Amino acid sequence: MLGFADTQYTWPSSIVGFAVAIFLVCLIALLRARRHEITSEELLARQQELTLDLVCTASFAGYFVQLNPAWKQVLGFELEELKTRPFVEFIHPDDVQESQAAVETQAATGQHLVDFQNRYRCADGSYRWLEWSSRPDVDAGLMYGVARDVTERKKAEDIVARHQVLLEETVAQRTAELEEARWETLRCLALAAEYRDDQTYEHTQRVGRTAALLGERLGLDPDWCELIRHAAPLHDVGKLGMPDSILLKPGKLTPEELEIVRGHAAAGARILSGSGSALLQLAEEIAGTHHEWWDGNGYPARLAGEEIPLSGRIAAVADVFDALTHERPYKAAWSVEDAVEEMRRLSGVQFDPAIIEAFDELDHFEIAGQASTRPVTYLRAVG
Secondary structure, eight states: OHHHHHHHHHHHHHHHHHHHHHHHHHHHHHHHHHHHHHHHHHHHHHHHHHOSSEEEEEETTSOEEEEOTHHHHHHOOOHHHHHHSOGGGGBOHHHHHHHHHHHHHHHHHOOOEEEEEEEEEOTTSOEEEEEEEEEEETTTTEEEEEEEEOHHHHHHHHHHHHHHHHHHHHHHHHHHHHHHHHHHHHHHHHHHHHTTTOTTSOHHHHHHHHHHHHHHHTTOOHHHHHHHHHHGGGTTGGGGGSOHHHHTOOSOOOHHHHHHHHHHHHHHHHHHTTOOOHHHHHHHHHHHHTTOOTTSOOSSSOOOGGGSOHHHHHHHHHHHHHHHTSOBTTBOOOOHHHHHHHHHHTBTTTBOHHHHHHHHTSOHHHHTTOOOOSOGGGSOOOO
16 A cells, blocks of 8 residues: 555656656747747848849839848949939939839739849949849739849840851851852853854843843842843853854855854753752753744744743843844844834744833833934833
């Protein structure tokens, strides 16, 4: 019994001790939790203090409410000065309107802003580029933003952009020089084909100019008209393979000689074939078809009507008119009036009637390279 009595007397002490232990454990846990909470807040504050990003809270009214120290480090202004003046006063004048629009959009829609850039003035008068991300709290009328100084990146981008522009200008200049060299080479090639039977050495250029004018009167694409201006002068490049005894013969050609002359069209097409250049492809087409007749009695393929490429039909009109109005070893020059009448007579026979109509709208004396001896009313009214 004594042992039982002893046990009864010590039991309450055990309960009290157990309760005290639980209390102490809970207290310690609570203190640790409180300590952790304080540490997290301090850590967050410390992060904002040390970060290089510019952290802020701003009102929709246009003032900063809170700023972290990075603002002073980047811009050089005291934080209080930044907070007491409207923030638009620090924005570059060229960026104010866009910046205000961004704030108004956030206030009206509650949309987040990402990667928005503007320039902020520094205390020394210079400007720094800031790249923004912000989240609006419409109910509170506040914006929570983080900006990053991207000035050095913008400078690098500007340098790259300037180099890109310079590179493009250099490439464009070199391309233009190469293009001009190509045109010059083609002009020389065309002249080499014509110099023996054209005393003026200008037949090829007149044909190109007239072909372009005809294209314009027909309402064709301006780029195509410019292309035919350079391609048409190569129409007789096949003459490079003809002997002088035939090309410069003053009298009538024999049937055999005439067949050799007619071979220059196909020969010219072969010389110009196989190129990836749009110019040389058009020149090949013209060389091979400018002696085809509208009624099918031309050469070398006896094409008729619209089977003949438009370029060949145009070059045919330009070539024949110029040949008629200029002296050649085998004939005297025709008058412009007689040449025009011959062109009209051959409309629907040798030439496409629609192109002859366009031809009648041109100044015939001008395209022949001669001074007009007749009044301007000689020309048919354009349109």
